[in-house]
Amino acid sequence: MIDKTVVTLTEAVAHIKDGDTVFIAGFGDAGNPTELVHALIDQGAKDLTLVNNNSGNGFVGLAALLNTGRVRKMICSYPRSSHSVVFEELYHAGKIELETIPQGTLAERIRAAGAGIAGFYTPTSAGTPLAEGKEIRHFDGRDHVLERPLAADVALIKAETADRWGNLTYRLAARNFGPIMCMAAKCTIVQTRKLVPLGDIPPEQVVTPSIFVDRVVEVPHPMSERNAILNGEHYP
Amino acid sequence: MTDGLTREQVAWRIAQDMVDGSFVNLGIGQPELVANFLPEDREIIFHSENGILGMGPEPAPGEEDEELINAGKKPITLLPGGAIFHHADSFAMIRGGHIDACVLGAFQVAENGDLANWSTGGSGMVPAVGGAMDLAVGAKRVLVMTDHCTKTGEPKLVEKCSYPLTGTGVVNTVYTDLAVIDVTREGFLVRERVDSLSFEELQNRTGARLTLANDWRPLTAF
Secondary structure: OOOOEEOOHHHHHOOOOOOOEEEEOOEOOEOOOHHHHHHHHHHOOOOEEEEOOOOOOOEOHHHHHHHOOOEEEEEEOOOOOOOOHHHHHHHHOOOOEEEEOOHHHHHHHHHHHHHOOOOEEEOOOOOOHHHOOOOEEEEOOEEEEEEOOOOEEEEEEEEEEEOOOOOEEOOHHHOOOHHHHHHOEEEEEEEEEEEOOOOOOOHHHOOEOHHHOOEEEEOOOOOOHHHHHHOOOEOO | OOOOOOHHHHHHHHHHOOOOOOEEEEOOOHHHHHHHHOOOOOOOEEEEOOOEEEEEOOOOOOOOOOOOEOOOOOEOEEEEEEEEOOHHHHHHHHHOOOOOEEEEOOOEEEOOOOEEOOOOOOOOOOOOOOOHHHHHHHOOEEEEEOOOEOOOOOEOEEOOOOOOOOEOOOOOEEEOOOEEEEEEOOEEEEEEEOOOOOHHHHHHOOEOOEEEEEEEEEOOOO
């Protein structure tokens, strides 16, 4: 029998190793796997490379993980926001590496990794500082930049519903990076608000098919990062 | 400078050029104002980079949903017919040439259509780009909404951008508080300008040569 569910968050993140590259899904307040990130903080893996669109807010979730000093490098498109204090301090102190990638290139590099594509050419960033050092080719009257896939050892994902095979749905804009990150990680770990019996998710409504998922843990009442930030909460 | 339009008036002016039935992405910040001024006879589908088509107005207080936000991370609503999709699909819409128009802010626009809007290049700044480079190369029409000059009076329309580029040769039309200006092979072509300034005064506030269109009109707003 296939059963990807695990009972505890501790179990879900137990195998994450020092030096791993970790995808963290989520955009703004939508789709953050905050409980999984907190479990990773408790687990203690270090020398991590994190991938997210942004760089965390306040002192919870991704920002709290950065605040442990266990992250070597951040890969993102927009590492600046009204509450990104932790990242900015680390960056200005020279304590973290940063790779800034155009948002669409970030998404497409992740998708390419999941789809077995070794590289692609895009006009995005041609002629800009973000193309420096990259191969440029001229197609159809326009310069294109060679971009390579971006894979990870682990993906941390927040879903709305999941079954024991690992089929997933997402709620509203919480989908964001979830489906492509699931495809491009060696081990995809999902926290889901509802764990449902096989067959409960209508097949045509499955957004991430089970083949891309490795572990599922139920978190029925995920925290609101927004409220935690507004309340000045810190994790741990 | 009190010679020109307010930001709301510039947004209104851009809204008049939105084509009925088109898919439009409004950049974070000032360009978002354009949505407030759409003429009633236009049905426009707004795209948001985080994976939304059919974005509606702000929710009523108390109706916000943390999982229904736009690219600026602000709460939004979905119109009937709205759709949600993942980030790679969202950027395939942009990069694949499916978005009819985007409205972006700018630090500088050059007479060849180069756009600089993501970084002032200062060493103290954390480099952050988001979707600006994707929109700049991918949208069918790139419209820029900006003040004609900086707060200190420096022209933002220039011969060559001094700030790091977002995209090369990408801008179609610039809407400022003083003028509506197309980027053409021959450089900046003034389609509309405010009555309160002479063409020479407008030229003096611009860092590149302007040409006045034969059929130019006064720039007015509501």
